[in-house]
Amino acid sequence: MRVLGIETSCDETSAAIVSGTPDDMQLESLVILSQDVHRLFGGVVPEIASRQHLVGIVPAVNAALHDAQRALGDLDAIAVTHAPGLVGALLVGTSYAKTLAFSHGLPVVPVHHLEGHLFATLLEQPEAKPPFTALLVSGGHTLLLDVPEWGRYQLLGQTRDDAVGEAFDKVAKLLGLPYPGGRPVELLAATAESPEHGHAHYFARPMLRRRAVVTDDDYFDCSFSGLKTAVLYAVRRAEAAGDIEQQRASIARGFQDAVIDTLVEKVYRAAKLRRRSRVVLGGGVACNGALQQAMRERFAGRNGVVFAPTPRLATDNAAMIAAAGLFRALQGEHAAPDMTATASLPIPGIFSGKF
Ligand code: KG4
Ligand code: ZN
DSSP states (O other), X not given: XXXXXXXXXXXXXXXXXXXXXXXXXXXXXXEEEEXXXXXXXXXXXXXXXXXXXXXXXXXXXXXXXXXTTOOGGGOSEEEEEEESSOHHHHHHHHHHHHHHHHHHTOOEEEEEHHHHHHHGGGGTOTTOOSSEEEEEEOSSOEEEEEEEETTEEEEEEEBSSSOHHHHHHHHHHHTTOOSSOHHHXXXXXXXXXXXXXXXXXXXXXXXXXXXXXXXXXXXXXXXXHHHHHHHHHHHHHHHHTTOHHHHHHHHHHHHHHHHHHHHHHHHHXXXXXXXXOEEEEESGGGGOHHHHHHHHHHHHTTTOEEEOOOHHHHSSOHHHHHHHHHHHHHTTOOOOTTOOOOSOXXXXXXXXXXX
């Protein structure tokens, strides 16, 4: 089976071709047009995003076909992100996918963006397959899942307020760093002295109590808005003392350490509960090298393997949409002609249950 994937849920216009089966997948091409214009505004401007998708979608799809040396006649299906995301942005991809599919007699496969993130690592590392514990951390979502098999996702925990990427972006703004802020915060944090050598900022770890038990509400959930406020006060104190330049790196480091400690512990609890030896990270924040390293160190003792996609596949891209679409197409799932775009929708196959 060969699938063209289309992704336009936020600020990347992307097209890709993937072929094979979920056990043996090949990425034939991937084109990502990133909309840098949003940097000027410090966040994604929905109408500008939609208009840019309209400009980029045809060249992106043509380039993906060209790079893979394929024609539309070589495809078995067109997979497209239909939820969640900015509705105007999603409508560009879904409308184009439907038109292209209709005019070439191909089925359309609707893909949930977050299910796409779960498949991203598989394109590079065939061992990143179920059963595994998954941590999806992006600008809009923070989800802790148990994945016994593709298509079945048990929701163990999520954020109660800000997504992790959103917290990175807001802290970056407080520290005078550009948008999106995750990478700049990581780079600044790396320049701070380590805790043993006097890096001064320690922030309380949100929802991380030592004697927590699995039946506690917050055993798997996270919260980052209190941490963000603690960073705000630290920045204000440093500014009042005329010392912000000296303290910026240490504040970034203290924030990142608190986030990482929290995420590593929550993922560890989830993997232990379900006796999983594989962990798959997904979403833009999965690019964070310090997070990956801390996760690997924590799981080394349990002979656990931590998989993370490379940055190109961790952030939004159509390869992961094509991969999830290929799985869904093999299940016989096709969109009805009235398929639409939806701003928010649960991942198909998600369930929550008693621990
Ligand atoms: O998955 P993604 O590309 O888009 C969404 O679906 O949101 O994730 C973007 C998010 C942004 O908040 C960005 O700041 C964050 O991922 N991010 C990072 C890093 N690289 C990107 N956060 C922490 N460390 C990084 N190295
Ligand atoms: Zn995403």
